[in-house]
Amino acid sequence: MNVEQCFASFARRWGACVLASCLLANSAIAAPATTFAALQQSALPTAKAPRAVLLGLTRAGERLVAVGERGIVLLSDDSGTTWRQARVPVSVSLTAVQFVDAEQGWAVGHLGVVLHTQDGGETWQKQLDGQRAIALAVQFAERDVNQPDGTSHLAQARRMLDDGPDKPFLDLYFSDRLHGYVVGAYNQIFRTDDGGRSWQPWMRHVDNPQGLNLYGIRAVGNDLWLVGERGLLLRSTDAGQLFQALKSPYEGSFFGLLGTRDGALVVYGLRGNAWWSGDRGNSWRRLDTGIESTLASALQLRDGGLLLASQSGELLFSHDQGRSFDKRQSRSGGTLAAVQQAVDGSLTSVGLTGVAADQDPRAAGQP
Template sequence: MKTPTLTCCSLALGACLLLPGAWATPLPDRLERPSRLSGQAHNAPLVAVQRLADRLVMVGADGHIVLRSLDGQLSQAAVPVDLLLTAVYFVDDQHGWAVGHDGVVLRSNDGGASWRKQLDGRTINTLMLAWAQAEVDRLAAGTTVDEQALDNARFALDDISAGVAAGPSRPLLDVWFRSPDEGWVVGAYGMLLHTRDGGESWAYVSELDNPDRLHLNTLLGLANGDLLIAGEGGRLYRHSAGRWQPAQVLTPASLYKLVQLRDGQVLAMGFGGALLRSADLGRHWQAIKLPSAANLYGAEQLADHSVLFSGQAGLLYSTDLQGFRLLQPSDKALWLGAAALADGTLALVGSRGLRLLGRDELKEYLQ
């Protein structure tokens, strides 16, 4: 197995441009060294944002987790690791998780004010190695040996062993929890882990239809209990009624984000201007033609039900998912996520940190 690099699996979107030389520090040090506190953390690269009832929670470079209160006050949480954080998800206003490089999973029980490490790549390596060895032993002990399956299992064991030798080097790219107890994380090289106790223990999930271990970039839980995962090669995976279904290939382009709108529609977006929508919870998809082939990284539905897409070329705005307008705030940046606030302000995060577009300013762009 190749060692993940910033080029191949930092958010699957070229974060090497944001963080040159970020792997120069030995990996174990990054997992044990707390993130540095800085009065300018909100101006450093930020990757993901979530709005809670009384605050924004943003994660990004160097283990930075930045909070913004309703009155505009910014603060930086103390974080026990100093590495790139790629995603954040709060299941309610108190209980949240953040994930990132080196297989790190962090948990907060106080709305993001404080964080503790629950998992890192060293434990993930142990989980994967134990699974691979058990699979080889199971197949070898069968009364009728499936030689092809046994060869595949032995190859997987060798591959995982090589990855273990590289250290805690598998980035996690997204996280989603159904409740304060049950959740999943996904990442590079087909990484999928599941917890039933709030992240205190994790199980490696091997049943996904992903024999080539393509990167898994995003996951989304639906109201009917299904779980969707999307990633490299435009593949979509569904867990329904307790079983993983065969993968769908939606597009040749890699998918980066899954979003569900208020009317139930599901959007899948990614590289090369790929945008698809589904009106039946992801069973059937329709491609949407865009005015630009720039990469899309996220979407936020506004109060009037219009949608803003964040991406490489700026922002795409649409009222009906048929016509689109390209918006580019004056400080051109790579926008990775957005969150709409109750007062109409739009919070953008990206390569230049946090950018706030006031309601009047946003209206000017949309006129």
């Protein structure tokens, strides 16, 4: 992994653990077996968990769920005022989390981990890890070696096998309780159609011959989108059967994307760069964010407005479906990795210094 990839991964998910993974991947020395002991060690309960490095945040019904370093998962049932730690079977850093309803959710993280919960995040079960993911990649590539580009996909799978199972997953998208994707470093993408009981390597469905890192995946309208490093933009118009690369308006990394209620797109990334498209990504217009910090998170608010949040804690609001953004407030202290709106309308964010409750968006100038 080169320097830009390391920086991009660090910028995407903030923990020092991400940087450590980059350094490990860049080393010619194979990782010792003890590196993967965290796959078998449960997350340790700690009173300091709310102040730990936290990288992902979402809603499970009315509950807030945060994930972060050392397998920490935190739950809040009072809009972020108090938090308690959930039971997790691994102690690897978790990078992203999503729920499709109040009970069913998934989280992804380092060493190729995918976790699943059926009780709103109280308990979690491991569905996939890097060792199993690589075995699946090689198995499927050997089966499809006579298909178009089969030889190159097999070579890629064998390189992954030689490198070891240390590659992180960085994002995920589930449309319902059965169908979903997890994505991450080196073009890693896996798909499930049975709620994660089984997974299929999906790399050969993605137009990414350089194996660039995949940082975000989202559905907007009838399209499914992937974004990644070096301006990577991929769109699927056939329910994920083929992700085709689009001409990108920007050569820097994109860390996420957001769809608006009227079907427009906002993609965001390094150094305050954000772009808007009203024609499904066929053309793009650069947004004037007025900031130079990396944009780390985006959210559609319940009143229909949009929010972009920078790593420095700057919050940008839009009332015109993403065509323009205004800076309204900043998160006090720390570095921001993700932001979410609680059931009471307030904003909660997570980052290098843990969780922080922010004010109601209406107090920041929202109507």
